Amino acid sequence: MKISLSALAFFPLVLVLSACGPSNAILDRVYVKNATSSKITDVKVNHEPAQWFGSVNAILPQKSLDIGFASQPILARKASVSWRDGNNVQWSLNIDLPYDHTLEKVGRPMSLIYIIYPSGRLDVHLLESLKVN
Numbered sequence: 387m388k389i390s391l392s393a394l395a396f397f398p399l400v401l402v403l404s405a406c407g408p409s410n411a412i413l414d415r416v417y418v419k420n421a422t423s424s425k426i427t428d429v430k431v432n433h434e435p436a437q438w439f440g441s442v443n444a445i446l447p448q449k450s451l452d453i454g455f456a457s458q459p460i461l462a463r464k465a466s467v468s469w470r471d472g473n474n475v476q477w478s479l480n481i482d483l484p485y486d487h488t489l490e491k492v493g494r495p496m497s498l499i500y501i502i503y504p505s506g507r508l509d510v511h512l513l514e515s516l517k518v519n
Contacts, residue, residue, distance in 0.1 A: 425447060484511060
């Protein structure tokens, strides 16, 4: 009886751990939005451990950098994002990338969206990409 009780306790643990496993979602676009009231400069994003790297000299206030590419699996788990704000303050943050199992199962490409706010706040979201014809 102890063996079956242990097995019943172990099975939910395996389900929870597998739900937290690595992403197999497909990515086809990255946005970096400047949600501040001033131009941000020296914007850099480095995805780890995949070492996908991108940078741009400047993003105007309330505008976005939009980078589209051929669909591929998300291999990164974290990102380092740095920028210089309108007051010439350098910000650098490390952030875990989001993951949504329900979106992965749909099998559609996703967009990774970074939003840079005033005072060095950064959010990242994973949303289903829209097809533009």
